[in-house]
Amino acid sequence: MWPHRAETEEQLQQTVQDLFQSYQGDWGRFDQGLISESTLIEDVCARTGWARAEMQQLLDAVPDELIPQPGVVELVVQLKNSGVPLSFLSNMPAPLAALLKRCYPLGDWFETGVFSSDEKLCKPDARIFDRAVQRFHAQAGGCLLVDDHPINVEAARASGWEAILFTSSEALQGQLRERGLL
Template sequence: MKIVFDFGGVVFRWHPASFLARVWSHRIATPEQGAEAAAVFFQNYGGDWGLFDQGLIGADEVVRRISARTGWSHGDVETVVRAVPDELMPIPGTVALIRDLKAAGHSLYFLSNMPEPYADHLSASYPLAEWFESGVFSGRVKQSKPVMPIFEIAERQFGAVGAELLFIDDHPANVDAARSRDWQAFVFTDAASARRELVSRGLLSA
């Protein structure tokens, strides 16, 4: 089986509300405020941030646009954008899952909405070539999930048709999009439940 992993929130830590609460401790006092700020800042990965994800604008421009749109200071917005790479730490349970899946003989790939600067950071900082046979970063192909072209690009790059692929992503919209291409897919909530799902599919031993 060819198994495709999302990155943020699946392989690498990404929880925008708590991230903003840490980076903006002067602005955010409660988890609820963190969630509200994250919704405005990242626009559910559309808008300004969506263009950044797709590699259509760079870091300086996304900072300028978010600051202009929200009224938050340029410095505060830039602090967040620059802090993202350090937030993207590997999730130990998922790394163990990757190693176990490889040991079981499965081919692993990734499909990630990731701006180019962060894709470059992850490629330089972690053994992606050891974990995965290949992968697609949105910022490098100028398309992003859940729009169909990025799934088509992935199929070509992975040399597979939809039915041969199992996709693991933490956003239901992306899982639904993959299923519409006839990919197998399920929503990731944590590494332990993902392991149980893979065991139930016969892809790992209990």
Template sequence: MRVVFDFGGVLFRWHPPSFLARVWPQRCPDEAAGAVAAREFFTQYAGDWGAFDQGLIGPEEVIHRIAARTGWPEADVRAVVDAVPSELQAVAGTVALIEAAQAAGHRTHYLSNMPGIYADHLERQYPLDRWFESGIFSSRVKHSKPGAEIFSLMEAQLAVPPEDIVFLDDHPDNIEAAAARGWQAILFTTPEAASATLRERGLIR
């Protein structure tokens, strides 16, 4: 079996409301305000941030576009873009889940919507080559989830029947797209819940 992990919100901490409350305390005094700002800043990972995810624009352009769209000062927008690597901390429970999948004889991979500068950072800071046999970053293939193209690229890389792919992601749209292709798609909420689901399916001990 091939077990495929998303990164932000699954293997790495990614919670925009609390992130923006930390980075922008003057603008987001609490998580509720952070959630409102996050919807405007990241636009549900479409628009300008979606283009950043897909590697179609770089950090300077996304900063300029977000500032122009929202009216926020470019310096404020840059502070958020620059702070993302500090938000992307490995989640210990998910690392343990990867190790459990490997111990059970499964091969592990990743499929992540990730701008290039952050993908580079994660490769420098974490042992991705130990955790995963292979993977795809959206910025390096110019496609992103939930688009069909990136799932097709993953299938070509894995070269197994769709039903032999177990996929963990925290976004319902991505899960629906994977399930429609015949993948065993599991909506990730916490490492503990994901572990329980994999145990119920007999995939890990």
């Protein structure tokens, strides 16, 4: 999609950083439900110089990328079948949260969940961890976050949660076994 923007891995990483701003900035406000998709496009294009059509093409491609990591659904089902209470905390803009609700049986997998766009907050803001604890009817020390962003893992720990940095389903399975959850 971006061969004209990134010929090397380093250029690709810089393009991703410039665009997503570590999921803060424009995209963070979108995740929080504070701006619409059209405002996101306008803001990103104004900031980066990208053409509107190119940004729209990127957003149109996002739903195809919202698929579970290999092995993760199996782990969720294993945990659920073992009686582990499961909830989710996801940074997700409203249109994509609605898509996930339509495409995946979240209600079968999780007792409850929090999408950032519903709370107008997103990870790593400590307030979303507090809000999630309320929604989950849990105590912070009894919550375990699995997340693929180190900053979110650190924020969860700072909020009193346990946290695991997701790198692969195989590694996660081992970490869950070590904790006696599988």
